[in-house]
Amino acid sequence: MFSLPHAFKRLLFSSVYSCGELEIGESAPQSANVTLCSLTFNPYLFIYRIELPCMLTGIHILLTYACNFECDHCFLYCSPKSVGTFLLQQLRTLFEDAERITSLEQVYFEGGEPFLYFPLLVEGVRMAHAIGLKAGVVTNGYWATSVEDAALWLAPLSQANLYDLSVSDDSFHYEDQLNPAKAAVEAAEMAGIPVSTICIEKPTVKTDKDQEKGEPVVGGGCMFRGRAVENLATGLPQRLWHHFNQCPYEDLEDPKRVHIDPFGNVHVCQGISIGNVWETPLYQLFEEYDPYAHPVVGQLIRGGPAQLLREYKVDHDDVYVDACHCCYCGRLELLDRFPQYLTPKQVYGKN
Numbered sequence: 001m002f003s004l005p006h007a008f009k010r011l012l013f014s015s016v017y018s019c020g021e022l023e024i025g026e027s028a029p030q031s032a033n034v035t036l037c038s039l040t041f042n043p044y045l046f047i048y049r050i051e052l053p054c055m056l057t058g059i060h061i062l063l064t065y066a067c068n069f070e071c072d073h074c075f076l077y078c079s080p081k082s083v084g085t086f087l088l089q090q091l092r093t094l095f096e097d098a099e100r101i102t103s104l105e106q107v108y109f110e111g112g113e114p115f116l117y118f119p120l121l122v123e124g125v126r127m128a129h130a131i132g133l134k135a136g137v138v139t140n141g142y143w144a145t146s147v148e149d150a151a152l153w154l155a156p157l158s159q160a161n162l163y164d165l166s167v168s169d170d171s172f173h174y175e176d177q178l179n180p181a182k183a184a185v186e187a188a189e190m191a192g193i194p195v196s197t198i199c200i201e202k203p204t205v206k207t208d209k210d211q212e213k214g215e216p217v218v219g220g221g222c223m224f225r226g227r228a229v230e231n232l233a234t235g236l237p238q239r240l241w242h243h244f245n246q247c248p249y250e251d252l253e254d255p256k257r258v259h260i261d262p263f264g265n266v267h268v269c270q271g272i273s274i275g276n277v278w279e280t281p282l283y284q285l286f287e288e289y290d291p292y293a294h295p296v297v298g299q300l301i302r303g304g305p306a307q308l309l310r311e312y313k314v315d316h317d318d319v320y321v322d323a324c325h326c327c328y329c330g331r332l333e334l335l336d337r338f339p340q341y342l343t344p345k346q347v348y349g350k351n
Contacts, residue, residue, distance in 0.1 A: 056286055057105045058257035059098060061086070063121060064112040065262065065346065068142055075226030075270055075328075076347045078112045083346070084262040085117055086124075090278075094260065095127045100283045106134040106163070110259075115143050115153070122156045129161040136164035138198070141184035150180070150187035158191045169197040223249075224325035225270070226347060238319035244326040246304040252297050263344055271331060271347045272296055273340070296331065296341050305330055312337070 065082035067074070076082075098104055107128045114121045114137055121137065128135035137157070144150035154165075165188045169181035181197065188195035224233055250269045259267040264278035266285060274294060275285040292298040299308040305327035309316050314333045320326035335342050335350065342348070 055103050055254065056101055056256060056258065056282075057103055058107065059094075059104065059282075060108045060110055060257060060259040061091075061094070061124065062111060062259055062261040063109050063114040063124065064117055066116055067111055067113040067140075068116065069113070069140060071227070072231040073223075073228045075223050075228055076112070077227050077349050082112060084344070086120065086262045088120060088123065090262070090264075091120070091124050091127060094277060094282070095131055097277065097281045097283060098133070099131045100281070101286070104133060106136065108136040108138060108164075108166075110138040113140055113142065115139050118143075118153070122160050125157055125160040125162050134163040135161070136166065137162065138166045139168070139184070141167045141169070141181040144180040144184035144187060147183045147186045147190070150183045151191060154184075154187055154191050154193060158193055162193055165193050165195045167195065167197050169199055224321050225328035227349065229325060229328055230349065233321050233325060236321050238321050240319055241309065241316060241326055242306045244305045244320065244323040245307065246323070247300050247327070248323055252301050253291050261344070265343055268297060271328075271342060273343050294341065295338055296334070300327065308334075 062076070062084075064085040065076065065078055066080060066085060067078035067082065068080060070079040098107070107124075109121055109124055125135040125137070141150075143153050154162075157165075165184070167181045167184045167188075169179065169185070185195050185197060247269075252268055255268045258274075259270060260277060260282075261267065264276040265273040266275050266277060266282065268274055274289060274297070277285070280288075291301055296308065299311045303310070305320075305323055308314070308327065308330045312330075312334060314330050316326075316330060316333070320329065331342050332348055335345060335348060339345075345351070
């Protein structure tokens with residue numbers, strides 16, 4: 001029996017007489033031909049395949065998993081020992097692929113710490129600009145030993161048309177008296193590079209006046225997955241697992257941005273892969289993406305982390321800090337069951 005994926009519930013249709021929306025199951029004017037991308041068909045004929053345009057707007061390239069820090073809050077378990085770094089040819093292949101996705105607007109280079117592979121980073125920014133994408137970089141700013149020295153690092157990126165620099169400036173990375181992030185920000189402002197800071201505080205317990213019945217909530221902006229679960233979740237207020245019935249952070253049905261790592265994994269959320277760009281081009285992955293058919297994503301859409309635990313009868317705790325905590329712990333139990341989709345294992349602390 002033929003059925004349409006969730007994303008195809010409504011079709012755009014046009015004819016020489018009209019243009020509008022057609023509900024699945026409705027009749028269309030006999031003269032109408034429905035056009036989606038390059039496929040044209042008569043609505044009275046059997047539909048074999050429908051191709052919708054990819055609406056991906058951003059790619060976040062995990063240039064390397066290696067990092068000079070080993071932060072307690074890192075949800076990728078990055079450290080100086082982490083393996084996996086893009087090759088120049090892999091970047092070329094990825095950007096050749098990305099050029100075919102007309103909805104793309106920007107690319108960010110992240111890690112790990114992308115400045116550890118500085119020549120590769122500069123070339124990546126050049127490649128992005130060459131195909132009309134805005135290029136940004138996320139860094140911990142370790143290289144900014146002074147404003148003058150930071151300017152030396154930023155000059156090649158400025159010449160490569162860097163669009164945005166985001167610098168981590170928090171207690172996870174630096175003490176106030178020894179903070180190169182501030183030098184990085186000052187040097188970027190002097191060079192005319194748009195710059196902002198990222199500040200993640202250690203989790204704290206606070207009472208939000210708008211929270212139902214004054215229930216304590218966790219503040220600080222930390223995401224409870226990866227190393228944060230191991231090091232920061234203890235002692236924080238928790239809720240019963242069945243309350244986490246949706247993903248509050250990611251649009252898993254229609255992702256507008258993805259993370260791509262050196263192994264080719266395309267993450268809709270870090271550690272949840274929808275395919276591998278070294279095996280299937282990115283544009284094709286999104287043409288064929290059916291979130292409900294994905295064994296992990298489909299359950300998260302249907303009922304959040306709680307549904308993931310129910311569906312696969314995961315042995316779980318009764319309470320968790322938040323939805324991310326619940327989801328991550330559930331996925332940990334499913335690593336061996338879905339190795340193709342929950343990958344790479346190193347972002348789950350498994351070597």
